[in-house]
Amino acid sequence: MAALVGLFLAATGVVALASPQAVAATCTAGTTSDFNGDGVGDTVIADPGATVNGAKKAGLVRVILGGGKGVSEISQATSGMPAMPEAGDGFGTSYAAYDADGDGCSDLVVGTPYEDVAKDGKNLVDAGAIYIIHGTPTGIGAGSTIEGYAQAEFNPTSATEAYDWFGYALKAGTTASGAPYLVIGVPGEGVTVSGTTYPHAGCIEYAQGTTKLALSQDSAGVSGVPEEDDRFGYSLAGTNRYFAVGSPGEAIGDEAFAGGVAVFSHTLSNGMPTPLLGLDQNSTGIPGVAESGDGFGTSISMTGNRLSDQTYNSDVLLAIGMPGEDVGTLADAGGVAVVRVQPSGAYTLVAGRRPGDLVCDRGGSGLPGTKGPEARAVSEVADGVMNAFLESLGRLRSSLVREFPEFSSLATVLAGGRSGELARAGRTSEGVSYTVHGRGCRMTGPDGAEVDTDLLPDGCEAFDLWRLEAFARSRGSVSEPIGADLLISARELVNRGVLHEPRDGWFCLAEQRRVS
Structure with missing residues (x-):
């Protein structure tokens, strides 16, 4: 996958995120998602799995005026876009309008x-980017001013790093005081506290x-503490307050x-939005109890x-899903x-x-999965x-162990x-690369397939649905997440004695259980 370079340069001139208010006579403000400013709302349809110029899952969005x-139709192939469509980019995974x-x-x-x-000189895989495509009285897309940002270009006090997934979630709008706001989720960010980095x-x-x-x-007043795999920023929601x-x-x-979920007010205090509260299923009045794998x-x-x-x-009313x-x-x-x-x-x-819509009987398993006649195909x-x-x-482990004996075990x-x-990153003569992170290691084959595992306290080399x-995505298997069906497949292998589930939603080879 080719790397994105020079994101900050807009194709037709950079417009600052918060430039002075100067309403054009040909645009009528006040209508949500009105990209041509005619007072009529427009509709955005995202297709992050779309093939663009032959690049699978490069992604695109369509705006219906x-x-x-x-x-x-807007993609990284659109005239004026400071990037190009590449396989697996997922352009349109998230979007917001303001x-x-x-x-x-x-x-x-x-x-x-x-x-x-x-x-x-390095290619930071899955670092992530966002693009701001400006509306005009004649529409949006080709001819629009377009800005592109990696994380450090959006906020110079931050760093652009591999696997941060900058732009995984987005929320934007106008605060009650009339200021534009934009929130960008970076759930893969490693957070360092007292010299320890939590991937x-x-x-x-x-x-x-x-x-x-x-x-x-780790920010002042924000609920919780940074821990590996918290994925703070995975989902976002907001209003004007x-x-x-x-x-x-x-x-x-x-x-x-x-x-868990953290709630903020847009009111700035000491230069940051005001943290109000943190919620989880152990919070007073919230139904149920916090359990492994709830995904609150x-x-x-x-x-x-x-x-x-x-x-x-x-x-405000806040709805929280726990699939x-x-x-x-x-x-x-x-x-x-x-x-x-x-x-x-x-x-x-x-x-x-109340019971959700995930449950069905796939082959008598009694586990969640896709409904209807398409269930077997999925x-x-x-x-x-x-x-x-x-x-x-x-296969990747065997290739690595031939040149790095340490890969006999995680x-x-x-x-x-x-x-x-052992260097924290390396590559074999067969083109298999690895990166050590936190309590795990990511291995990547010459074909781009990525296998990531973590070492659990009981010694199991384990993986979860996120890693599956x-x-x-890395091998182009699916265009949409299929976590519920992957869970079924993994647990069927547990029943057959191939895998072991040492804790809810985490799996390792059953032979590791016998060794430990």
């Missing part, structure tokens, strides 16, 4: 979290007016991937709430909690959980991904990385 005024430059026409922000970025702890980049900063669970950040990988006590905060949505005695939407929630005897049936949040940070449960895809992952794990790899006897989905 209201009032029958046409359709614009009036960034104050001209009355909405502007479109598109996330491309799997964009590779060139830096200091995939996650962060967000926040911009309001001229203020730009990164926020993580509040915004929320999901961290579905958050561990609650010993319950891994139980999940995997998806979130927010809307203003005006009380009968108020003249404005002083409060891994067990309901009765139904595994991973899913659930949702809706809470009302007040300006003080006080909250009240409005609606509790399950076959998931089974293929699962089998390919295990085959690649063995424990010796990590020990070698810590002692300096990343493997599937």
Whole structure:
């Protein structure tokens, strides 16, 4: 995959994120997602798995102008785009609309979290990028001013790094005071605290007016602490007064991937948005209890709430999805909690959980999966991904161990990385590369297939659904995540004695269980 270079240079001139308000006479402000400023709302349809100029899963978005005024197709092949379509970029994985430059026409922000970025002669895989395509009175797309940013170009106090997934989630709008704001999820960000870096702890980049900063669970007042795989910034929601950040990988006590959500006010205090509260399933009044694999905060949505005695939407309603929630005897049936949040940070449960739409009987498994006649086709895809992952794990490990004896086990790899006897990144003569991170190692084959495993406390070399989905994307197996079906495939292999599930949602080869 070719690397993205020089993102900051806009093709037709750079427009600052918070340039002076100067509403053009030909644009009518006040309508949400109105890219040509005619007072009629427009519709955005994203297709991050689309093939563009032969590049599979490069991605694109289409903008349907209201009032029958046409359709614009926007991709990295669009004239004026400071990048080119590349396989697996995922342009359109996320998007948001707001009036960034104050001209009355909405502007479109598109996330491309799997964009590779060139830096200091290195190719930073899946560092991520965003693009801001400015609306005009004649429409949006070719002819628009287009800006592209990697993380360090958006916020010079941050760093652009491999596997950060900058732009995985986006939220934008206008605050109650009239300032444009943009929130960017960076769930793969490693957060360093007291000299220790926690891979995939996650962060967000926040911009309001001229203020730009990164926020993580290490920021003052933000709930929780950075931990590996928290994935803070995986999901985002917001209104003109509040915004929320999901961290579905958050561990609650010993319950891994139980999940959490942090809520903020856009009101700036000490140069940053004001943290209001943190929520998880152990919070007072939230239904259920925090359990491994619940994924509380995997998806979130927010809307203003005006009380009968108020003249404005002083409060907010926040819906929190938990797709891994067990309901009765139904595994991973899913659930949702809706809470009302007040300006003080006080909250009240409005609606509790109910069984979601994930559950069906796939071949009598009683586990979640795709419904309807397409279930078997989807399950076959998931089974293929699962089998390919295990085959690649063995093949890549064998290639590495021939030149690096430490790869006889992940424990010796990590020990070698810590002692300096093994470089933290390397490559074999057969074209297999590796990167040691935190408590794990990522191996990449000559074909681009990525296998990532972690060492669990019991000594198992394990992987989870996130890593299986990343493997599937790296080899072009699927255009959309198929986590529920991958879970079924993995647990079917557990039942057959091929895999062991040492903790909920994490798997390793069964032979490791016998050795340990």
